[in-house]
Amino acid sequence: MKNDKPNPLDEVFDKFLSEKSKIFKNRDVLRHSFVPDELPHREKQSRLIAEILAPALQGSIPSNIFCYGKTGTGKTIVAKYVLNYLIDKCNEMNLTIPITELINCRLVDTPYRVLSNLCKSVGVTVPFTGLPTDEVYKRFQLALDSKEQLMIIVLDEVDELVKKDHKKGNDILYDLTRMNYNLEYARVSLIGISNDLKFKQYLDPRVLSSLSEEECVFDAYTANELQDILNQRAGMGFHEKVLEAGVIPFVSALAAQEHGDARRALDLLHKAGDIAERKGQEIVTEADVKKGQKAIESDIVSNTVNKMPLQSKLILYSIYKLENLALADEIKTGDVYYAYSQLCKSINIEFLTQRRVSELITDLDMLGIISASVISKGRYGRTKKIHLQIPKKVITNVVEKDYMIERLKPVDITLNKDKE
Ligand SMILES: Nc1ncnc2c1ncn2[C@@H]1O[C@H](COP(=O)(O)OP(=O)(O)OP(=O)(O)O)[C@@H](O)[C@H]1O
Numbered sequence: 001m002k003n004d005k006p007n008p009l010d011e012v013f014d015k016f017l018s019e020k021s022k023i024f025k026n027r028d029v030l031r032h033s034f035v036p037d038e039l040p041h042r043e044k045q046s047r048l049i050a051e052i053l054a055p056a057l058q059g060s061i062p063s064n065i066f067c068y069g070k071t072g073t074g075k076t077i078v079a080k081y082v083l084n085y086l087i088d089k090c091n092e093m094n095l096t097i098p099i100t101e102l103i104n105c106r107l108v109d110t111p112y113r114v115l116s117n118l119c120k121s122v123g124v125t126v127p128f129t130g131l132p133t134d135e136v137y138k139r140f141q142l143a144l145d146s147k148e149q150l151m152i153i154v155l156d157e158v159d160e161l162v163k164k165d166h167k168k169g170n171d172i173l174y175d176l177t178r179m180n181y182n183l184e185y186a187r188v189s190l191i192g193i194s195n196d197l198k199f200k201q202y203l204d205p206r207v208l209s210s211l212s213e214e215e216c217v218f219d220a221y222t223a224n225e226l227q228d229i230l231n232q233r234a235g236m237g238f239h240e241k242v243l244e245a246g247v248i249p250f251v252s253a254l255a256a257q258e259h260g261d262a263r264r265a266l267d268l269l270h271k272a273g274d275i276a277e278r279k280g281q282e283i284v285t286e287a288d289v290k291k292g293q294k295a296i297e298s299d300i301v302s303n304t305v306n307k308m309p310l311q312s313k314l315i316l317y318s319i320y321k322l323e324n325l326a327l328a329d330e331i332k333t334g335d336v337y338y339a340y341s342q343l344c345k346s347i348n349i350e351f352l353t354q355r356r357v358s359e360l361i362t363d364l365d366m367l368g369i370i371s372a373s374v375i376s377k378g379r380y381g382r383t384k385k386i387h388l389q390i391p392k393k394v395i396t397n398v399v400e401k402d403y404m405i406e407r408l409k410p411v412d413i414t415l416n417k418d419k420e
């Protein structure tokens with residue numbers, strides 16, 4: 001209840017709430033978690049999955065389905081969409097609603113945890129750890145088979161389960177894909193999803209054949225298809241006439257150049273909108289898309305650098321310090337090693353061998369963070385000429401934020417005067 005005295009917080013909230021965006025009508029529809037009412041260009045896949053699941057609603061044993069395609073091609077969203085639709089349909093027709101469980105195996109990454117999630121969805125609680133996996137499986141099967149019912153299990157990013165532990169991953173998939181043989185009353189439908197196109201090669205053949213009784217392929221989107229997807233979202237997410245005519249074709253063309261990734265396209269459109277909004281513009285232009293592309297690329301680089309192990313960061317930091325010594329044209333592997341060992345000594349870290357450092361330099365080169373071109377030193381053999389390939393601000397914003405490296409900021413390095 002309000003009294004007469006004005007509350008200073010009102011000012012804060014009112015200001016924020018009255019500042020309506022000129023660009024976005026509803027940002028939520030541009031987020032990854034949003035599932036629209038229609039999925040353009042995924043009718044074939046949605047239909048195939050629905051056709052396989054439909055008979056199971058009437059008591060038949062469903063086939064397992066394996067969905068695969070590159071990242072951002074709509075696999076997860078199609079699975080969610082079909083499950084939501086199926087549940088609505090069952091409600092509408094007064095049918096028993098199947099139990100559905102979508103598990104992301106990158107997050108739930110052990111067979112034990114997958115099974116304990118499945119247990120939970122049939123009302124069985126198991127401890128976090130401690131039981132043998134077989135026992136958890138038995139409890140799940142027993143509870144599920146306690147009555148006539150259908151359970152649809154989606155194992156998203158299922159390759160992660162097998163990559164983490166080849167044997168255990170294959171074992172659980174073997175059990176789950178053949179579960180119907182051991183069930184008397186209940187039925188299970190398993191949908192496996194993967195974006196790793198080599199996944200099939202490292203699955204046991206018997207697991208592969210039962211997981212992929214039916215296969216559903218997700219091709220990369222073309223630029224035109226991406227335009228339809230973006231138009232649908234833009235209509236819901238942006239105010240009318242805010243997007244300059246060329247914006248959606250341009251975003252779609254850029255995303256299609258990589259591999260037709262709808263996530264990337266949506267992120268880029270969202271970012272371009274953010275940039276326009278921050279500048280106080282009333283429209284989003286192609287120039288904003290270009291800036292958005294740069295910003296996304298720089299986010300990717302920062303993330304990669306941030307996740308690198310300390311030794312690689314130290315090597316990168318050595319190269320940065322050498323470049324600051326105005327040596328940019330002639331940094332050689334030996335210089336990096338000399339600088340790197342000084343840095344290690346000053347924070348009391350054991351340093352790697354020159355050979356290992358050379359390998360890490362090659363890795364940094366492959367990631368495009370530095371360039372390292374081989375040059376011949378005549379009869380002295382070969383070395384590499386090294387350059388930083390990322391903006392220096394990634395070093396100051398990311399590398400120097402590492403608490404070990406932060407201590408190296410004031411450290412001056414010297415050059416090895418004894419080199420040939
Ligand atoms: N046909 C479509 N219609 C509308 N939005 C789509 C469509 N396909 C993909 N999207 C959107 O693109 C994004 C990526 O899709 P999704 O998460 O399904 O990709 P994925 O194939 O599962 O990728 P990954 O292999 O990386 O998990 C999502 O935010 C989703 O909303």
Ligand SMILES: [Mg+2]
Pocket residue numbers: 075076077156
């Ligand atoms: Mg996915």
